[in-house]
Amino acid sequence: MEYMPEFRLCAPASVDEAVGLAAADAGARYLSGGTDLVVNVRRGIERPAALIDLSAIGELKDIDEDDGGLRLGAGVVLRDLAENETLRRDFAAVAEAALAVAGPTHREYATLGGNLCLDTRCLFYNQSEWWRGANDYCLKKEGETCHVAPKGSFCFAAFSGDVAPALLVSGAEVELAGPEGRRRIPLAELYNDDGMDHLALKAGELVAAVHLPGAVAGVPSAYAKARVRGSIDFPLAGAAVALAMKGGGVEDLRVGLTAVGPRPFLVEDTERFADAPLDGAALDDLREMVRAQAQPMRTTTVAPWYRRRVAGNLARRLAAGLAAASP
Amino acid sequence: MESTLHLTLNGRRRGDLVPDNMLLVDYLREVAALTGTKIGCDGGECGACTVLVDGRPRHSCLTLAGACQGRHVETIESLEEGGRMAALQRGFHEKLGAQCGFCTPGMIMAAEGLLRATPDPGTEDIRASMASNICRCTGYIKIIEAVQAAARELAP
Numbered sequence: 421m422e423y424m425p426e427f428r429l430c431a432p433a434s435v436d437e438a439v440g441l442a443a444a445d446a447g448a449r450y451l452s453g454g455t456d457l458v459v460n461v462r463r464g465i466e467r468p469a470a471l472i473d474l475s476a477i478g479e480l481k482d483i484d485e486d487d488g489g490l491r492l493g494a495g496v497v498l499r500d501l502a503e504n505e506t507l508r509r510d511f512a513a514v515a516e517a518a519l520a521v522a523g524p525t526h527r528e529y530a531t532l533g534g535n536l537c538l539d540t541r542c543l544f545y546n547q548s549e550w551w552r553g554a555n556d557y558c559l560k561k562e563g564e565t566c567h568v569a570p571k572g573s574f575c576f577a578a579f580s581g582d583v584a585p586a587l588l589v590s591g592a593e594v595e596l597a598g599p600e601g602r603r604r605i606p607l608a609e610l611y612n613d614d615g616m617d618h619l620a621l622k623a624g625e626l627v628a629a630v631h632l633p634g635a636v637a638g639v640p641s642a643y644a645k646a647r648v649r650g651s652i653d654f655p656l657a658g659a660a661v662a663l664a665m666k667g668g669g670v671e672d673l674r675v676g677l678t679a680v681g682p683r684p685f686l687v688e689d690t691e692r693f694a695d696a697p698l699d700g701a702a703l704d705d706l707r708e709m710v711r712a713q714a715q716p717m718r719t720t721t722v723a724p725w726y727r728r729r730v731a732g733n734l735a736r737r738l739a740a741g742l743a744a745a746s747p
Numbered sequence: 748m749e750s751t752l753h754l755t756l757n758g759r760r761r762g763d764l765v766p767d768n769m770l771l772v773d774y775l776r777e778v779a780a781l782t783g784t785k786i787g788c789d790g791g792e793c794g795a796c797t798v799l800v801d802g803r804p805r806h807s808c809l810t811l812a813g814a815c816q817g818r819h820v821e822t823i824e825s826l827e828e829g830g831r832m833a834a835l836q837r838g839f840h841e842k843l844g845a846q847c848g849f850c851t852p853g854m855i856m857a858a859e860g861l862l863r864a865t866p867d868p869g870t871e872d873i874r875a876s877m878a879s880n881i882c883r884c885t886g887y888i889k890i891i892e893a894v895q896a897a898a899r900e901l902a903p
C-alpha cells in the first residue's frame with residue numbers, strides 16, 4: 421500500500437455546498453483532478469483534514485458564450501480546453517497553453533481551476549518526505565532556511581502553471597465563490613508575489629470560472645514554453661504573447677510570463693511598442709525587456725540565467741511569428 | 748472514515764467498504780486483487796498505473812478510490828478475450844513492445860484509450876497520446892509498432 425495520511429473525502433453536488441463544507445473545516449482543501457494536490461499529499465507536503473472533491477459539480481464543467489467572450493468553468497479538463505474550437509479560434513494562446521500542460525493522460529482529468537491554483541514549485545520542495553527531511557526541510561514547509569537564498573526569509577518557489585500567462589494576455593477575470601458570496605477580479609489579482617502564499621484567495625474561497633472578454637476575442641496570440649523533456653514537463657519558463665496590429669503598426673502588445681517567479685505576470689511597459697512597426701530592432705528590445713523583468717531563482721535543476729534568456733527568446737519568437745502572420 | 752464504494756470494475760458491478768484516503772491503485776491491487784496495474788513512481792510521473800475511468804485514461808495513483816463512485820473502471824485484466832490475448836496485447840507481444848514489461852499494462856491501457864477514440868492513429872497520434880507513459884527498456888519505437896499492429900488487426 422502507498423503511504424497516505426488520514427483525511428475525510430467529501431463530494432458536494434453544488435458550489436454552495438462545497439463552500440459550506442470548506443467554511444466548516446479550516447483544514448479542508450479543494451480537490452479537482454488531483455494531479456498536483458495528490459502528489460503533494462503522497463509526499464507528506466500536504467496533510468489536509470478533509471478533501472472536498474469538486475468533480476461532481478455540474479456548474480464548474482461548462483464552457484459558455486458570454487457577451488462575445490467565453491465563460492470557462494473551473495472544472496473543465498485541460499483536454500477539453502485544448503480541443504475547444506471557439507477557444508482555439510478566439511483565444512489561441514489559452515488552447516495552446518492547455519495543450520502544453522503535463523502529458524495527455526494528465527490532461528484527461530487535470531482541470532483549469534487546479535492549473536490556476538497549483539502550488540508553487542522548487543527543487544528543494546517537490547521531493548519525498550525523506551528527501552526533504554534529510555535536507556532539514558526548508559522555509560516553505562517545516563524548515564527554517566531557504567536553500568535557494570539562505571540569508572533571506574523569502575520563498576522564491578516558482579508558479580509553474582502554463583495556462584495563467586495565456587489568460588493574462590487575454591484580459592481574463594476569475595469568478596470566485598466563498599462564504600461571503602461571489603466576486604470577480606482580474607486574474608492578476610489572484611496572485612501574490614510570495615512562494616509560500618501565492619494565492620490571494622480568502623478562507624474557503626474557490627475559483628468557479630474564468631471569464632474571457634469579447635473585446636479581446638480574435639486577437640492573435642500564442643504560447644510557448646521551455647522544458648527539460650518536450651513531451652511532459654513543467655515549464656522552466658513559459659511565455660504568452662497577444663499582438664494586435666493596425667496599419668502596419670502595433671496596436672496592442674501583451675506578454676505574460678510563467679515559471680520565472682512566485683506568480684505569473686504581465687510584462688510591464690509593452691505600451692511603448694505602440695504605433696510603431698514590430699521590426700527586428702523592436703523585437704530585440706522586447707526580448708531584453710522580458711529578460712530584465714524575468715527574475716527566476718535557483719528553484720530548478722536548470723540555471724536561472726538560462727531561464728531568463730530563454731524567456732526573452734520565447735517572447736521574441738512568438739511576437740515575431742504573430743507579426744509575420746498579421747495582414 | 749470509510750464509505751461504501753459502488754463502481755463497475757471490468758464490466759462487473761461491485762461494492763466495497765473503502766477508506767476515504769485510499770488510492771484507486773491500492774483499491775485495485777489490494778482490495779480487488781487485480782495486480783496487473785503497476786506502481787512505478789511516487790505520483791504522476793511514469794504512467795505505469797494507467798487505467799480507464801469512464802473510457803478515458805487516468806492515473807490510478809493520483810485518483811482516490813472514493814472519487815470513482817458510480818463510475819466504470821477498466822484495468823489491463825479486462826482486455827483478454829476468453830483466455831486469449833486482445834489485439835493490443837498480441838501487438839506488444841509480437842512486435843517486442845514489452846521487455847521487462849513493467850510499463851506495459853499502463854502503456855496498453857493508454858493505447859486502448861487512444862484506439863477507442865482514434866481507431867487508425869498515425870505515428871504522431873500515438874506519440875502524442877502516450878506521452879504520459881515512460882518506458883526504460885524499449886526506446887518506444889517497438890511500442891509504436893505494437894500499437895500500429897493492433898490497429899491494423901482491428902481495422903474492419
Ligand SMILES: Cc1cc2nc3c(=O)[nH]c(=O)nc-3n(C[C@H](O)[C@H](O)[C@H](O)COP(=O)(O)OP(=O)(O)OC[C@H]3O[C@@H](n4cnc5c(N)ncnc54)[C@H](O)[C@@H]3O)c2cc1C
Pocket residue numbers: 449450451452453454455456457458459474494495498520521522523526529530531532533534535536537538539580581582583625626627628652653654655790791792
Ligand atoms: C508529471 C507531471 C507533470 C506536470 N506538468 C505540468 C506542466 O507542464 N504544466 C502545468 O501547468 N502543470 C503541470 N503539472 C501539474 C498539474 O497536472 C496541472 O497543473 C493541473 O492542471 C492541476 O489541475 P488539477 O485539477 O489536477 O488540480 P488539483 O491537484 O486537484 O489541485 C491543485 C491545487 O488547486 C486547488 N484547487 C483545485 N481546484 C480549485 C478550484 N476550483 N478553486 C480553488 N482551488 C482549487 C487545490 O486545492 C490544490 O491546491 C504536472 C503534474 C505532473 C504529475
Ligand code: SF4
Pocket residue numbers: 541542543544545558559560561565566567568569574575576577615719
Ligand atoms: S525557494 Fe527556498 S523556501 Fe521556497 S521552496 Fe525553495 S528552498 Fe524552500
Ligand code: FES
Pocket residue numbers: 785786787788789790791792793794795796797806807808809
Ligand atoms: S505510478 Fe507512476 S504515474 Fe502512477
Ligand code: FES
Pocket residue numbers: 844845846847848849850851881882883884885
Ligand atoms: S518494457 Fe521495461 S519499462 Fe517498458
